[in-house]
Amino acid sequence: MTTAIIGAGVMGETLLSGLVRAGRRVDNLLVGEKRPERAQELEERYGVSVVSNVEAARKADTVALVVKPQDMAAVLEEIAPELRPGQLLVSLAAGITTSFIESHVPEGVAVVRVMPNTPALVDEGMAAISPGSHCDEAHLAEAESLMASTGRVLRIPEKQQDAVTAISGSGPAYIFFVVESMIEAGVHLGLPRATATELVVQTLVGSARMLRETGTHPAVLREQVTSPAGTTAAALRELEIHRVRAAFLAAMEAARDRSRALAEGS
Numbered sequence: 001m002t003t004a005i006i007g008a009g010v011m012g013e014t015l016l017s018g019l020v021r022a023g024r025r026v027d028n029l030l031v032g033e034k035r036p037e038r039a040q041e042l043e044e045r046y047g048v049s050v051v052s053n054v055e056a057a058r059k060a061d062t063v064a065l066v067v068k069p070q071d072m073a074a075v076l077e078e079i080a081p082e083l084r085p086g087q088l089l090v091s092l093a094a095g096i097t098t099s100f101i102e103s104h105v106p107e108g109v110a111v112v113r114v115m116p117n118t119p120a121l122v123d124e125g126m127a128a129i130s131p132g133s134h135c136d137e138a139h140l141a142e143a144e145s146l147m148a149s150t151g152r153v154l155r156i157p158e159k160q161q162d163a164v165t166a167i168s169g170s171g172p173a174y175i176f177f178v179v180e181s182m183i184e185a186g187v188h189l190g191l192p193r194a195t196a197t198e199l200v201v202q203t204l205v206g207s208a209r210m211l212r213e214t215g216t217h218p219a220v221l222r223e224q225v226t227s228p229a230g231t232t233a234a235a236l237r238e239l240e241i242h243r244v245r246a247a248f249l250a251a252m253e254a255a256r257d258r259s260r261a262l263a264e265g266s
């Protein structure tokens with residue numbers, strides 16, 4: 001089975017590196033990339049063949065589409081003449097619906113929509129997958145196995161994809177923003193930057209492991225840290241005064257709405 005990746009930017013290379021780490025043979029992988037210097041970089045780094053999009057689409061059983069949503073129509077128009085019924089297209093693009101893709105390719109080509117995230121780079125990715133209308137169980141299982149090479153996979157109805165994009169697709173950026181803010185606060189309180197960074201990163205990793213390994217609700221874990229009339233209560237009061245909870249809700253509604261707008265080509 002040959003898999004092609006069209007669009008080898010941040011997410012495309014993340015998927016490629018995950019497939020290589022998971023033991024997929026590089027002679028069963030192809031990359032579609034138009035910039036010669038980027039093609040050379042990928043060939044040197046992974047030993048993978050970089051070809052035209054047209055050749056990638058012709059030779060692959062599964063084609064992962066990892067271009068920007070705004071470039072999707074042009075790429076589909078370019079590769080459509082090469083596609084055949086039964087072949088699988090796996091789109092990782094935010095907003096783009098399976099019906100949009102199906103309307104640009106020959107009848108019978110199977111489409112799966114995926115929302116991955118960048119922790120896939122360290123095999124801790126979260127991917128949500130949804131089948132299009134010509135997709136059978138074997139196609140969905142193939143998309144699942146593709147994404148399982150870099151982390152967890154959840155099957156969801158496509159109508160949930162914009163919300164998933166807002167939560168886990170964009171999610172790592174919110175976490176990095178919080179981490180960055182806490183490090184800056186530590187520096188403001190007089191800690192050396194390296195000390196503040198180590199404290200915050202380990203606190204994040206430890207808290208994440210507690211959530212995963214105890215299965216306890218985050219509100220309960222938060223209460224366990226909050227001693228009566230203590231330091232945590234003083235800090236949480238400030239977060240509530242500054243409406244941080246409301247800001248998170250507004251931010252994720254904005255991401256969900258942006259995902260919907262990408263579907264309309266804006």
Ligand SMILES: NC(=O)C1=CN([C@@H]2O[C@H](COP(=O)(O)OP(=O)(O)OC[C@H]3O[C@@H](n4cnc5c(N)ncnc54)[C@H](OP(=O)(O)O)[C@@H]3O)[C@@H](O)[C@H]2O)C=CC1
Nearest residue numbers: 007008009010011012035066067068069071092093094116
């Ligand atoms: N980054 C993330 O965390 C996530 C991204 N995604 C989705 O992944 C997709 C890619 O995002 P991201 O990797 O961040 O963006 P990048 O801009 O890093 O990657 C897009 C890549 O596509 C290439 N490209 C553009 N046009 C073509 C073409 N016609 N043929 C072949 N390659 C082409 C670009 O090349 P060039 O630079 O030369 O134009 C670039 O390498 C998007 O649809 C996004 O919604 C989904 C979840 C998470």
Ligand SMILES: O=C(O)[C@@H]1CCC=N1
Nearest residue numbers: 093094165169170171
């Ligand atoms: O910001 C974006 O549009 C992409 C999709 C989810 C994460 N990054």
